[in-house]
Amino acid sequence: MAIISSNIGDNEFSLGKKELRLVDSKIISEEKKSKNNLNFSRPDTFKEFIGQDQLKSSLRISIDAAIYRKEPLEHTLLYGQPGLGKTTLAFLIANEMNTKCRIASAPAIERPRDIVGLLLGLKEGEVLFIDEIHRLNRLTEELLYSAMEDFRLDLTMGAHRGARCRTINLPRFTLIGATTKLASISSPLRDRFGISQKIEFYTYEELNQIIVNFSRLINLNLDNEASYNLAKISRGTPRIALRLLRRVRDYAQVVKKTNVISVNLIKKALNSYQIDEKGLDSLDRQYLSFLNRNYNIPTGLDSIAAGLGDDSSMLEFVVEPYLIQIGFLTRTPRGRLLTALGKKYIDSKDDNF
Numbered sequence: 001m002a003i004i005s006s007n008i009g010d011n012e013f014s015l016g017k018k019e020l021r022l023v024d025s026k027i028i029s030e031e032k033k034s035k036n037n038l039n040f041s042r043p044d045t046f047k048e049f050i051g052q053d054q055l056k057s058s059l060r061i062s063i064d065a066a067i068y069r070k071e072p073l074e075h076t077l078l079y080g081q082p083g084l085g086k087t088t089l090a091f092l093i094a095n096e097m098n099t100k101c102r103i104a105s106a107p108a109i110e111r112p113r114d115i116v117g118l119l120l121g122l123k124e125g126e127v128l129f130i131d132e133i134h135r136l137n138r139l140t141e142e143l144l145y146s147a148m149e150d151f152r153l154d155l156t157m158g159a160h161r162g163a164r165c166r167t168i169n170l171p172r173f174t175l176i177g178a179t180t181k182l183a184s185i186s187s188p189l190r191d192r193f194g195i196s197q198k199i200e201f202y203t204y205e206e207l208n209q210i211i212v213n214f215s216r217l218i219n220l221n222l223d224n225e226a227s228y229n230l231a232k233i234s235r236g237t238p239r240i241a242l243r244l245l246r247r248v249r250d251y252a253q254v255v256k257k258t259n260v261i262s263v264n265l266i267k268k269a270l271n272s273y274q275i276d277e278k279g280l281d282s283l284d285r286q287y288l289s290f291l292n293r294n295y296n297i298p299t300g301l302d303s304i305a306a307g308l309g310d311d312s313s314m315l316e317f318v319v320e321p322y323l324i325q326i327g328f329l330t331r332t333p334r335g336r337l338l339t340a341l342g343k344k345y346i347d348s349k350d351d352n353f
């Protein structure tokens, strides 16, 4: 599958064995499946894509309807936390539509000519996937309006009195936008997506299935209890499940010289990476300790980020959702608060971990 990748971002499983060549300062890569790489694990069909049943069945109907009418799928917006499968779904949609998926990340589309180049490079029916679409700049976004609605680019060439308008027709394509921040997308852009779907966190059973499938692919022998244990600390997120699985695999192969994974081995492996029995790592614990210092006083996200020297949106989208989910943290209009449960946990860890 050919990909244009301006900046794939935090996607440690995204690129497989690849041939790279530079075209217009963008990287075009041919992705091939390789047994040596977990990218091999990216599902190829909706059937292999675990969970998200409601989303899959409504996408299935839209895809079949588009195929029946011999049209591209309507522009689609996918929103949800990082690592839940937005990029994977974009590939799957392209596969199902029997076309190519070209990938770009909004922060890398800096100048109008970047988006013009991407759009002009599309062929009839292809999918253009733009990750972090809420971060498009205004000029780029405005160019997209007519491209999405009428498959047309309205460009102004030259300046002042010599300025001329030129319209370029584009092939019909599908834009798939992905975002973690639905509210940050302007309504004119949001309104141009015919399909808008939320990707939810996964259940333990679904994560367990993803772990079992991937461990088979990479020849790891996980017993049931071990895979379920890993699923329970994966924060409802396949990317985290796979990342933990890879760390466990490293530990098992290098330290224990085995491919057989038991619950006990998982505990030892995760302990060596400072991940505890709840799946919390050192950053989570630093976050909780910081709030514990001012227990019962709501603290703003920016103060926490400054105190920890970390990026506030990383804390908001990666660290906090799970802490909220397990009842350690609440968000109030006045700031973040550690719960009694969170306090009990961090008090027990501060000395012991």
Ligand code: ADP
Residues within 6 Å of the ligand: 011, 013, 041, 042, 043, 048, 049, 050, 051, 052, 081, 082, 083, 084, 085, 086, 087, 088, 089, 178, 210, 238, 239, 242
């Ligand atoms: P996002 O784009 O939302 O950040 P990705 O699509 O990159 O997430 O998914 C992260 C990893 O998790 C990928 O390796 C992908 O193969 C895997 N993954 C995500 N969702 C699923 C799923 N439902 N079934 C199987 N694997 C999944």
